[in-house]
Amino acid sequence: MNSVMNVFNFFIDAGPTVMLPVIITIIGLIFGLKITRAFKSGLTLGIGFAGIKLLLDFMTTNVGPAAKAMVDRTGVKLDALDVGWGSIAAVTWASPIIAILIFAILLVNIILLILKKTHTLDVDIWNYHHMAIVGVMVYFVTKNVFLGVGAAIVMAIITFKMSDWSQPLVEKFFGIPGVSLPTVSALSSLVIAWPLNWLLDRIPLFRKSKFTIKDAQKYLGFFGDSMIMGLVIGIAIGFLAGYDIKQVLQLGVSMSAVLVLIPKMTSLFMEGLMPISDAAQTWSQKKFKGRKLFIGLDAAVVVGNPDVITTALIIIPLTIAMALVLPGNRVLPFADLAVVPFRVAMVVALTNGNLLKNIVIGLVVTASLLWCGSATSPILTAIAKSVGINLGTSSMLVSSFAATSMIQSYLVFLAFSYKPLIGVPLLIILFGLCWYFFDNVKKVNAEME
Amino acid sequence: MKRILVACGNGIATSTVVATKIKEYLNEKNVQVEMTQTKLMEVPSKVQDYDLLITTGQFEGQTGGVPVVKGMPILTGIGAEETKEEVLNILTKA
Numbered sequence: 001m002n003s004v005m006n007v008f009n010f011f012i013d014a015g016p017t018v019m020l021p022v023i024i025t026i027i028g029l030i031f032g033l034k035i036t037r038a039f040k041s042g043l044t045l046g047i048g049f050a051g052i053k054l055l056l057d058f059m060t061t062n063v064g065p066a067a068k069a070m071v072d073r074t075g076v077k078l079d080a081l082d083v084g085w086g087s088i089a090a091v092t093w094a095s096p097i098i099a100i101l102i103f104a105i106l107l108v109n110i111i112l113l114i115l116k117k118t119h120t121l122d123v124d125i126w127n128y129h130h131m132a133i134v135g136v137m138v139y140f141v142t143k144n145v146f147l148g149v150g151a152a153i154v155m156a157i158i159t160f161k162m163s164d165w166s167q168p169l170v171e172k173f174f175g176i177p178g179v180s181l182p183t184v185s186a187l188s189s190l191v192i193a194w195p196l197n198w199l200l201d202r203i204p205l206f207r208k209s210k211f212t213i214k215d216a217q218k219y220l221g222f223f224g225d226s227m228i229m230g231l232v233i234g235i236a237i238g239f240l241a242g243y244d245i246k247q248v249l250q251l252g253v254s255m256s257a258v259l260v261l262i263p264k265m266t267s268l269f270m271e272g273l274m275p276i277s278d279a280a281q282t283w284s285q286k287k288f289k290g291r292k293l294f295i296g297l298d299a300a301v302v303v304g305n306p307d308v309i310t311t312a313l314i315i316i317p318l319t320i321a322m323a324l325v326l327p328g329n330r331v332l333p334f335a336d337l338a339v340v341p342f343r344v345a346m347v348v349a350l351t352n353g354n355l356l357k358n359i360v361i362g363l364v365v366t367a368s369l370l371w372c373g374s375a376t377s378p379i380l381t382a383i384a385k386s387v388g389i390n391l392g393t394s395s396m397l398v399s400s401f402a403a404t405s406m407i408q409s410y411l412v413f414l415a416f417s418y419k420p421l422i423g424v425p426l427l428i429i430l431f432g433l434c435w436y437f438f439d440n441v442k443k444v445n446a447e448m449e
Numbered sequence: 450m451k452r453i454l455v456a457c458g459n460g461i462a463t464s465t466v467v468a469t470k471i472k473e474y475l476n477e478k479n480v481q482v483e484m485t486q487t488k489l490m491e492v493p494s495k496v497q498d499y500d501l502l503i504t505t506g507q508f509e510g511q512t513g514g515v516p517v518v519k520g521m522p523i524l525t526g527i528g529a530e531e532t533k534e535e536v537l538n539i540l541t542k543a
Contacts, residue, residue, distance in 0.1 A: 086461070126462060174507060179525065217493075217510070224490030263461050267486065270465040281526070295525050300458030301506035304489035312490075338488065339459055 015388045016094030017053075021046040023099050024272065030103075031279040041272045045093060048268030052090040055261055056083060056389050056398075062254040063234075064396045067332060069241035076240075076324055079395065080377035084335025085185065085402030086266030088380070089129040092136055092403075093269065094387040097145060101132040101152045106280070108156040113288060118160040119448045120167070121288065122182040122296035123280035126273045130184035131155040133403045137376070138416040140383050150424075151416040155184070158408060158431060162187045164445055165438045166346055167294050173349035174302045179295050185342045186299035188406035189365045193347045196361050209356035213310065220313035226263075226338050230256035233320075233334060255334070262335055292448060303341035307353040312341040315362040322363065323370055330374040336401035343369065343401065365407075373405030376413065380404070451540050452483045454499040455520070456508065460488040463505040467520040471503065474533045480540055501539055 011019045021042035028038025063081055071077055092098065105128050112118040134155045139148025163180040166187065171177045181187065200206040222228045234255030238248030302308065316337050323333050344362045351357040377399040384398055385391060391398065399405060404413045415423030438444050453471070457464035464486040475482050487495055489508055496502050496512045503520045516539050522528035 176521070178527075221490075221493070224488070225494060226488070226491070263459065263486075263488075267461045267465050270462050271469065274466060274469060285526070297524055298458070298462045300461075300463045301521060301524065303458035304456070304504060304506045304508040306509050309490060341458060341490070 012096055016049050017046045019096070020049055020094060024276075027099055027102065028276050028279075031276050032283075033275055033279055037275055041275050044268055044272030048265055048272060049090050049094055051265035051268060052087050052262070053389055055258060055265060056087055056384075056391070058254070059083060059258050060391050060396060060398075062251060063237070063258075063334075064391075066237050066241045066243065066251055067396060069243070070237055073242050074240055078323060078330060078332035080330040080374060080381075080397040080399040081332050082334040082336050082373070082400050083398045084262050085339060085400050086262050086269075087335070087384075087398070088133060088400045088403045089266065089269060091380075091384050091387055091389070092129040092133040095132070095136040095139075095383075097136065097139055097148060098132060100145070100149060101135045102128055104135075104149050104153055105131050105156045108153050109160060110284075110287075112157070112160055113293070118164055119292075119294050119445055120160050120163040120180045120182055120296045121284055121293045122160060122163070123277060123284050124182070124296055124298060125277045125280060126270055127183055127298055130402065130406075130409070131159055134409045134413050134416075137379055137383065137404060137413055140386070141379060141417040142420075147416050147420060151412055154416075154424075154427070154431075155409065155412050158412070159184055159187060161431075161435060161438075162190060162408075163294070163296060166190060166349075168444060169346065169349040170302065173352060174305060176301065179297050179301070181299045181302065181346075182296040183299035183342070184406060184408060185339065185402055186302075186345050188408035189343050189361075190346050190350065191407045191411075192365050192368060193350050193361050196364060197347075197350050197357060200357050200360065206354070206357050206360070209354055211354075211356040213314065213355065216310040216313050217306075220317070223313050223316040223337075224309065226259040227256050229316075229337060230259035233337075259335060259338065263338075299342055299345055302349075303345050305345070305348065307355070307358075308341050308345045308348045311344045311348050311355065311358040311362055314359055315344055315366060316340050318359075318363060319366045319370075322366055326367060326370055328374060329370045330377060330397070331370045331399045331405070333370075333401075339401060368407045368410075369401045369405045372407060372410040373399040373401065376404040376410065450481050450483055451500045452485065452498065453501045453503060453536075453540075454485050454487060454492070454496055454515075455503045455505075456487050456489045456492050457505040458489060460486050460491070463520075463524055467503055467505055467523045470523050470529075471520075471533065471536055475537065475540070478537055480537065482540070501536065503536065 024042035025038045135148040135152030138151040163182040167180040231252045234252035238251040377397040381397045404410045415427040455464045455468040468484045505520045522532040
């Protein structure tokens with residue numbers, strides 16, 4: 001036993017770039033990949049992590065001092081830099097308990113499918129990081145593996161049920177039958193959007209609104225272009241920091257570089273995990289052959305919808321403005337402005353493209369992202385440091401619009417880490433009521449039985 | 450060499466799957482291609498430099514005459530072969 005622990009500790013001490021290839025190789029072997037394929041997957045993830053780490057260093061050494069100067073000069077206290085969901089995903093995959101969490105989530109899906117409590121088959125291992133990070137954070141705070149795994153399991157159950165409940169939206173609004181979207185980054189907004197949309201529908205002004213903005217994409221399109229966004233934000237922060245013109249331009253190009261390079265590094269994770277997801281897909285399709293199921297896909301397949309893009313392009317600049325004025329906000333929006341379409345996609349489907357409602361609900365969602373992000377950024381920062389990410393000497397925190405910045409993840413995290421004896425039962429009761437409402441009152445997907 | 454632009458929501462997740470599988474298929478057919486991944490929101494500013502656009506989801510923007518193939522079947526596995534053949538046909542005809 002002792003020697004096992006020694007080996008384990010050796011890999012933890014060696015850091016994620018060494019541990020990731022080993023863990024992913026083992027996961028790959030369990031999924032039945034050949035050793036060479038499994039090892040290459042693992043190594044690809046290790047490389048992805050090294051790339052993200054490099055970028056985070058670059059980001060914090062460039063932006064950190066500028067943001068601090070901006071805070072000192074202007075008094076806007078935005079000291080938690082949004083480093084993007086890709087960086088957070090990298091930190092998640094580097095957690096020592098990630099292998100347990102991945103199998104726990106997969107097992108939850110299989111068990112719920114066998115019990116016919118869900119119709120969503122989710123073997124997109126890549127997207128498990130959204131559910132796993134909550135477990136990672138709970139484990140980090142409580143040092144209790146069971147609470148950590150429990151949190152990931154609850155995240156998974158909520159996610160699969162919410163994908164079922166929102167599947168009619170995917171089919172009717174986006175026109176994709178047989179598919180549901182177990183992507184937390186898109187689903188989480190429904191926690192706010194479902195009740196808020198109901199409320200707004202009581203007000204004729206909102207219900208009947210025909211408000212549209214013509215050519216939004218033509219005039220606001222640059223908000224969707226990472227290259228330009230990075231440059232503009234960098235230049236703006238440079239000016240606010242009181243930099244001279246040369247430094248301002250340097251910061252602009254550096255930040256543009258970050259926004260363009262992060263996705264390239266993150267896609268290495270996707271590439272490395274693909275053979276494992278493929279193996280899981282082949283296995284599960286054999287296992288559930290002949291059964292009518294929703295195939296769980298990444299929400300990336302719906303964010304190209306023109307109504308989603310228009311809403312996102314309006315919400316992005318408003319998010320930046322809101323970050324400056326929202327009381328208690330510490331998050332400096334940056335890398336995740338690129339994924340605002342994911343946060344509003346399900347909202348748009350729910351309101352059936354009612355732009356006025358989309359903007360109102362979208363802004364409430366944004367406020368929740370900023371608040372929950374501010375509240376949990378110190379913990380996220382501590383976890384990032386624990387897996388060897390060097391955040392420089394500046395006192396900047398890291399945050400994002402993913403992880404526990406999202407309301408669904410935040411609530412689960414809160415329940416499991418703060419007084420779990422009260423929080424967990426409360427969460428289960430609340431979720432149980434939703435379950436009863438959607439499955440027995442609204443009878444969503446009743447025809448699947 | 451033909452150039453293919455593969456677009457999805459964030460230019461990372463589903464586009465990697467589609468790009469990898471299409472590339473493997475085309476290599477088997479001895480067609481050499483260069484794949485670039487991007488976000489859907491950046492398609493209008495990039496697409497004119499490519500021979501083909503593959504999107505994993507709904508896309509209604511202008512492509513200025515560049516042919517578009519829907520890549521969703523590659524993700525679900527339903528109709529994947531037909532989609533791959535469609536890509537091959539477009540590339541070998543033009």
